Amino acid sequence: MADVDLYLDPICPFSWVAWRWLVDAAHVTHTPVTLRQMSLPLLNEGKDLNESQQRMMDRSRRLGRLFAAVATEQGPDAFARLYDSIGTRMHVRREEVTPDVIREVLAENGLAEAFAAALDDSKFDQAVRQAHQVSQDVLGGSAGSPIIAVNGRAFFGPVMTRIPNKDDGVRLLEAVLTAASIPEFAVLQRPYQGPPILEERPPLMCYAVKCRTCGKTTWAGCGAHVDQVRQSVPESQWCPGHPKEPRARWWQPSRT
Secondary structure (H helix, E strand, O other): OOOEEEOOOOOOOHHHHHHHHHHHHHHHHHOOOEEEEOOHHHHHOOOOHHHHHHHHHHHHHHHHHHHHHHHHHOOOHHHOOOOOOOHHHHHOOOOOOHHHHHHHHHHOOOOHHHHHHHOOOOHHHHHHHHHHHHHHHOOOOOOOOEEEEOOEEEEEEOOEEEOOOHHHHHHHHHHHHHOOOOOOOOOOOOOOOOOOOOOOOOOOOOEEEEEOOOOOOEEEEOOOOOOHHHHHHHHHEEEOEEEEEEEEOOOOOOOO
């Protein structure tokens, strides 16, 4: 079974389309998917940007700190839940991501309100930089958002102008997995125009992920479809679960 990692910057609309495609298709094909962070501000560091582009980079920088804090303390599954909530509001509903919205999405995903302090805390910039560097190292070069990696072999993209329907999405994922398995394959590209067409999609469901403790398969998502995920995994490869070890918080909101 292929393991798929998707590296993205939360503000990128094309990455939102790629994520929604991948979640839907992976749910059908029972493909383990892990969402990971990269940074467009770091990719464009030192470049001459216009005013609109700079505002976008500033928004990305603040959100990037929040996602880095959540991913470091709670892991990639919490990152994915948070991104699904913020992405729906930001890209589909075109809502402004205000502090109140941040607190709302943290609460609906069972995350501490204290994480909101990370937005304006520059000490998380190093965690963002490290995550971004991983995305570039996996690719073996420099590229924007998104980057998809299949069993460690990465490509820029896929870039889509709209979320494909269920059948087309599954066929596309199968094609990506096939292409990534061929060592000689390097790149396939055509011109495109943006921004993409963004539509409301069903909420994040359950999908297979790799357990960070034992490496076997477990689940992430809403929790209502675990049996469906489990049916596709041999019993010997299903994670039995592990006692939750106490973990020290590595950051605290400042106190006065």
